[in-house]
Amino acid sequence: MHVEHHPLIKEFPELRERIHDLKMNNAHFAKLAEQYEEVDKHICRAEEGAEGYDDDHMHKLKAERLRLKDEVYKALQAA
Secondary structure (H helix, E strand, O other): OOOOOOOHHHHOHHHHHHHHHHHHHOHHHHHHHHHHHHHHHHHHHHHOOOOOOOHHHHHHHHHHHHHHHHHHHHHHHHO
């Protein structure tokens, strides 16, 4: 089974340069991006069967990824 990652540059391809610039120059944004990528990795590993999370935990992880994605998007718009 192929599991699809959701990296920020894939989620916001038109903002690729801004994402890179903010990761390099904005500590708050860099931390948000890192948290997002970490949650995304956990979700993908679980969907591949490498981590045995129950449905409730998966739902919480996906909600957290969405919350972080929204926060990242707001930071990108404000930059």
